[in-house]
Amino acid sequence: MTDASAAPQDAPRLAETFAEVEDALLSRWPETRLEPSLDRIEAFTELLGSPQRSFRSVHLTGTNGKTSTSRMIETLLRALDLRTGRFTSPHLEKMSERISVDGEPLDDEAFVRAFNDVAHYTHLVDAEQEHPLSFFETMVGMAYAAFADAPVDAAVVEVGMGGSWDATNVIDADVAVVLPIAVDHAKYLGEDPATIAAEKAGIIKPGAVAVLAQQTPEVAAVLLERAAEVGATVAREGIEFGVSSRTPAVGGQVVSLQGLRGRYDDVFLPLYGAHQAQNAAVALAAVEAFTSGTLDDDLVRAAFAEVTSPGRLEIIRRSPTIVLDAAHNPHGAEAVAAALEDSFSFSPLVGVVGVMEDKDAEGVLAVLEPHLTFVVCTQNSTPRSMSAAALGRVATEVFGEDRVSVVPDLAEAIDRAATLAEAGEAIDVSIGAGAVLVTGSVVTVGEARGLLKGRR
DSSP states (O other), X not given: OOOGGGSOTTSOOOOSSHHHHHHHHHTSBOTTOOOOOSHHHHHHHHHTTOGGGSSEEEEEESSSOHHHHHHHHHHHHHHTTOOEEEEOSSOSSOGGGGEEETTEEOOHHHHHHHHHHHHHHXXXXXXXXXXXXXXXXXXXXXXXXXXXXXXXXXXXXXXXXXXXXXXXXXXXXXXXXXOOOXXXXXXXXXXXXXXXXXXXXXXXXXXXXEEEOOOOHXXXXXXXXXXXXXXXXXXXXXXXXXXXXXXXXXXXXEEEEEOSSOEEEEEEXXXXXXXXXXXXXXXXXXXXXXXTSOOOHHHHHHHHHTOOOTXXXXXXXXXTEEEEOOOOSHHHHHHHHHHHHHHOOOBSEEEEEOOBTTSOHHHHHHHHGGGOSEEEEOOOSSTTBOOHHHHHXXXXXXXXGGGEEEOOSHHHHXXXXXXXXXXXXXXXXXXXXXXXXXXXXXXXXXXXXXXXXXXX
16 A cells, blocks of 8 residues: 555645645745856756747846836737737736746736646756755746746846846747846846946847947947847937937827838827837837838737736826835836926925835835825835835935824725825825825735735
């Protein structure tokens, strides 16, 4: 008689539910713990049969804008009747958002199946390598295997962090997209943009097309040097492609985009801010490079009109208006501030801010200060969150004591801010056009989104 308890200890435990997959993945090294190497992911994908070689891909890096641009690229590719896979990170509300096929995140059943398909091999890699597979590496393996299994015609893949040694970089993408580079994750990537650019440039592969968003001169020099080294073709925003014009409009903006092979006028983009218009130009150039052809005007207009980017200047509620934006570094906050000036006339605008411990909280708050009448400092539910009290001390230095309150519970913080926005006279501002901006972290915004969607 066989005793089930005598099964090999290293045999994988297959999951039956989404919660079990989540638990198994979260028990691995978190995304914040890094050991710069492609050894584990290369061993993992090799055991999986190198699924990443079965589809063409567009690979994106940069400091901000990756997820929005990924969603735009995917929407354009789907309009061309290509079957797509999309891998993005981090997620806003649910882990399975990271892996999409045909424009939709994997449902619970498909997510469990994707995990079980690779679970047989995770323990083999763990046993052979100095360090076990991380959460992120396992997710990348799941995504690439799911894309191969679908099968997809094209994958749109966003790096997790950096480029050269990011786990996603086992693909050799046809098109490498580099969005604007600024300082973030300095502990891992470097203290200045040029050093960070050298790491991110690693996604530019021999023979690829490198689609480069507008960069500072020192960053551009690093990227161009890498492209020359590997023989990649370069397309630069402001030279080979770009935004010809943009006008804020109800629900977004109307843009004219100069692509690599054509100009596309009167394109409605249902997202706010000049940065999203620039993301759209980058996405268009990436798809033109991927398809090697001019796109139909009507197809481009129809595709961009469908684009969504949850948690990116997303109006989640009215009366008062509540806007969510996942800006988590000064560069991202600058884009939000410019969009607020450009597209909205909220008065008062009350901020609900929750940031991660390792982020430049003072830098983010300093950028937002001229635009916020009042700020409610809060925190999200993760251990990595800066405490509301610590953030409050930083905010008091930036805003002054009279414009800051500290409310650790996120739901209460949003309620406090909504009350202040609705009762503008309490802070000497006219009633009627008040709004709340929830920002500071993808996690904070994801948790707020979950709370507010339930109330709509």
